[in-house]
Amino acid sequence: MADTCAQILLGSGLTVLSHPLMYIKVLIQVGHEPLPPTLGWNLFGRRVYQLPGLFAYANHIVRVDGSGGLFKGLGSRLCAGTVGTVVHSNFVQKCQEQGRLQVLSGQQRAVDGSLQHVVNETTREMIARSCATIVTHPFHVITLRCMVQFVGRETKYSGLFDSVVTVYREEGVLGFMAGLIPRLLGDIFSLWICNLLAHLINTYAIDDSMSHPGELKNCFQAVTGFFASMLTYPFYLVSNLMAVNNCGLAAGLPPYASVYPAWLDCWRHLSREGNMSRGNGLFFRKLPAGKMYAIDQKRFL
Numbered sequence: 162m163a164d165t166c167a168q169i170l171l172g173s174g175l176t177v178l179s180h181p182l183m184y185i186k187v188l189i190q191v192g193h194e195p196l197p198p199t200l201g202w203n204l205f206g207r208r209v210y211q212l213p214g215l216f217a218y219a220n221h222i223v224r225v226d227g228s229g230g231l232f233k234g235l236g237s238r239l240c241a242g243t244v245g246t247v248v249h250s251n252f253v254q255k256c257q258e259q260g261r262l263q264v265l266s267g268q269q270r271a272v273d274g275s276l277q278h279v280v281n282e283t284t285r286e287m288i289a290r291s292c293a294t295i296v297t298h299p300f301h302v303i304t305l306r307c308m309v310q311f312v313g314r315e316t317k318y319s320g321l322f323d324s325v326v327t328v329y330r331e332e333g334v335l336g337f338m339a340g341l342i343p344r345l346l347g348d349i350f351s352l353w354i355c356n357l358l359a360h361l362i363n364t365y366a367i368d369d370s371m372s373h374p375g376e377l378k379n380c381f382q383a384v385t386g387f388f389a390s391m392l393t394y395p396f397y398l399v400s401n402l403m404a405v406n407n408c409g410l411a412a413g414l415p416p417y418a419s420v421y422p423a424w425l426d427c428w429r430h431l432s433r434e435g436n437m438s439r440g441n442g443l444f445f446r447k448l449p450a451g452k453m454y455a456i457d458q459k460r461f462l
Contacts, residue, residue: 165250172242180238181231182443184308185218190401190440191412193312195221198448212446222311234307237321241300245293252289276360283356290348298344299337302328305404313411331409340403343424347396354389355382395437399427 196213213221222230303324310318318324328336362381405413406427407420414420421427431437 165247168250169243169246172246173239176239176242177232177235180235181219182215183238184231184233185215185222186440186443187305187308187401188218188311189443189446190398191309191312191405192417192439193309193412210448212448214446215443218443226311230311233311234304237300237303237307237324240321241297241304244300245297248296249289249293252292253285256285256289279356279360283353286356287349287352290352291345294345294348295341298341299325299328301344302337302339302404305401306408306410309405309410309412312417315410317409336408339406339408340400340424342400343396343403343428344400347393347400350396351389351393354392355385358385358388391441394441395428395431398437398439398441399424399431402427402431 194212196217198210198212200208201211202208219231226233300321303318303321306318306328307324310316318327332339359382362385402413402418403421403424406418407413411417419430421430431439
C-alpha cells in the first residue's frame with residue numbers, strides 16, 4: 162500500500178510538470194497551428210521555413226489564456242494516473258502472490274533471464290497495462306477534449322463530472338472508449354518490442370565479463386525504449402485524433418480533421434498525407450513542402 166501511494170505521489174508530480182508539454186503536443190497532433198511559419202536555420206545550417214516550436218507555442222497559449230491555460234485537462238489526467246496506478250499495482254501484486262503459490266506447490270518456474278521468463282513477465286505486464294489503460298481511457302478522452310477546446314475556444318468540457326455527463330448524453334458508453342484500440346495496440350507493441358530487444362541485446366551483445374555491464378544494459382534499455390516509441394508513435398497519434406474526432410469540437414471537424422468512420426480510416430488518411438509523425442517533434446519543426454495546415458488567421462487580420 163505504501164509503495165502504491167509513493168508511486169501515485171511521484172506520478173502526480175511528474176504529470177503536473179509534463180502537462181504543458183503534452184498539451185502542446187496534442188494541439189499540434191490535431192493540426193492546430195496558430196502561428197505562421199518563420200524562416201530559420203535547421204541543424205545543418207540551411208535556411209528553411211519552420212513551424213513554431215515548443216517555447217513559441219507555449220508563449221502563445223500564455224498570451225491567450227494566461228499561465229493557467231497550460232494546465233487544461235490536468236484534473237482528469239491526474240485521476241487517470243491515480244486510478245491506473247492502483248489497477249496496475251493490484252494486478253502485479255496478485256501475479257506475484259500467484260507466483261509464490263506456484264513455487265510452494267512445486268511447480269517449476271522459468272529460469273530468470275531465459276526467453277520463457279521474458280515472455281511470461283511481458284505477458285503479465287501487458288495484461289496489467291491493458292487493464293489500467295481500459296479503466297482509465299474515459300479520463301484520457303476527457304483530458305484530450307478539454308485540451309483541444311483551445312482550437313475553437315469552446316467551453317463544452319469544463320469539469321470532470323460535467324464532461325462525463327456530456328460524453329454519455331451525446332455518445333453513450335462507447336464515447337468513453339473513443340480511440341481505445343490503437344492506444345492499446347501501441348502499448349502492447351511498445352512493451353513487446355522493448356522487452357524482446359532488451360533480451361536479445363543482453364543475451365547476445367553484452368557479456369558479464371565486460372566492464373560495467375549494468376551501465377551498458379541501462380543504456381541499451383533506454384535506446385530500445387526510444388526505438389519502440391518511434392515505431393509505435395502512429396498508434397498514439399491516431400488514438401488521440403479518434404478520441405476527439407466528430408465530438409462537436411472544432412478540432413475534431415474539418416478543416417482540422419475529416420470525420421473518420423473508424424481508426425483505420427484515420428490511419429490511412431494520415432499515411433497518404435505523410436503525417437504519421439505529426440507532433441512527434443517539438444523543436445526544429447520544418448514546414449513540409451506541399452502539406453496543408455489549418456492556421457488560425459484571426460489574430461493576423
